[in-house]
Amino acid sequence: MRPPELALAAAFVVVALLAGAAAAPFPAALTLERALPHKGVPAEHLRERDRARHAGRGLLGAAPAVAGVVDFPVEGSANPYMVGLYFTRVKLGNPAKEYFVQIDTGSDILWVSCSPCTGCPTSSGLNIQLEFFNPDSSSTSARIPCSDDRCTAALQTGEAVCQTSDSPSSPCGYTFTYGDGSGTSGYYVSDTMYFDTVMGNEQTANSSASVVFGCSNKQSGDLMKSDRAVDGIFGFGQHQLSVISQLYSLGVSPKTFSHCLKGSDNGGGILVLGEIVEPGLVFTPLVPQQPHYNLNLESIAVSGQKLPIDSSLFATSNTEGTIVDSGTTLVYLVDRAYDPFVNAIAAAVSPSVQSVVNKGSQCFVTTSSVDSSFPTATLIFEGGVAMTVKPENYLLQQGSSGDNVLWCIGWQRSQGITILGDLVLKDKIFVYDLANMRMGWTDYDCSLSVNVTSSSGKNQYVNTGQFDVNGSPRPSSYRIIGLVPTGIAVALVHMLIFGVLCSR
Secondary structure (H helix, E strand, O other): OOOOOOOHHHHHHHHHOOOOOOOOOOOEEEEEEEEOOOOOOOOOHHHHHHOOOOOOEEEOOOOOOEEEEEEEEEEOOOOOOOEEEEEEEEEEEEOOEEHHHHHHHHOEEEEEEEEEEEEOOOOOOOOOOOOOEOOOOOOOOOOEEEHHHHHHHHHHOOOOOOOOOOOOOOEEEEEOHHHHHHHEEEEEEEEEEEEEOOOOOOOEEEEEEEEEEEEEEEEHHHHOOOOOOEEEEEEEEOOOOOOOHHHHOOOOOOEEEEEEEOOOOOOOEEEEEEEEEOOOOOEEEOOOOOOOOEEEEEEEEEEEEOOOOOOOOOOOOOOOEEEEEOOOOEEEEEHHHHHHHOOOOOOOOOOOOOOOOEEEEEEEEEOOOOOHOOOOOOEEOOEEEEEEHHHHOEEEEEEOOOEEEEEEEEEEOOOOOOOEEEEHHHOOEEEOOOOOOEEEEEEOOOOOOEEEEEOOEEEEEEEEEEEEOOEEEOOOOOOOOOOOOOHHHHHHHHHHHHHHHHHO
């Protein structure tokens, strides 16, 4: 469901080179993980990566656990030329091992690479140690057979594969193919997941529950590449068979989750199964009976002026609509709304900003800050609910030379589907209130403390600590490693900007 390939500006090429259920109150400390990016991402691969983040659904598990608000660490960043994804850690199996998985609200299944695996990367440019789950090495693991009711449920939604010739004891399998041609296949297992649960006694407890997840033994396409490799994908979709629904059905967590993704290159943020409560949060209904988090986008404004865009372009159908997807790096705007949006931005920039258009991509050179040089946009949803889109939510910095900074529009054209990815999700609290089928947001500094509530009340969580599951301090950052020597990078940008300035 990703948009078609788009032509990028020459400035984009320069940047590619540069890229070197709820119980009583639970006040306690939230984990805030920050991770410095490690490697760059070629610009031409951004769209392909975005395509590889829609999967199927999860399977329902069962086991008692301690009720509370579940807290996950967050690493990675929204910068597509450094990391371009956010990921968390999950502990699975007995003995437990830790796995790095991308945070993806555009899919439902949690899956990790398993041993043995064909095509699975063994190293990662994100400076993380990859692991392979081995169900035979876990004393609590069990393969899900085709006769299992949970497999039957997945078969009905197309998320499981069982041949008619398979015996009832045959493994419940799956095969997912993504928009860029990459794919993964494997089988479902149930095993113990360990996580931090914030309890009413102001302590963080080490909790666990039995969940069903995918065990990937084959990967293809871009999933085989090691530059941004993680151990798997953690789907945070709303389907009843997702891990989110599993934990809710077990009484482990509320039927709500929230995130606040830090937009700086340091990245990190907050991810909790619970509801972040802050002043300024506004809510709009989720479109019911949709496989993704669809919202009713009604109009777009730039500098307070509503754009001449037919609202029917955003209507939800099988091939159209507006979805929120943390597994997508950029933002994809339906084609007939794209030009009015970009033209309105270009017309509203400060007179000191030099515009550059190349192959349909709008870029700018400025010596001033983006906040003072570029307009603010607004997305208006059902009920008149507004989402502020600051310049850093639609621009990508392409480089600099002296005081001159090159920026390009980071939003891309899409056929039918408008996808709100990390570029616009960053530096905002997002609340996915599945119990009431609504989504809320507000602008926020995601390095600050937040208030979190279960269904029974509001509680202060202070994210001042960096703790692992045992309460021990853990590293808060990774080292940045560029792909191009600084002198060469500066020279490339200088030449481009010099040519722009001379053409005035």
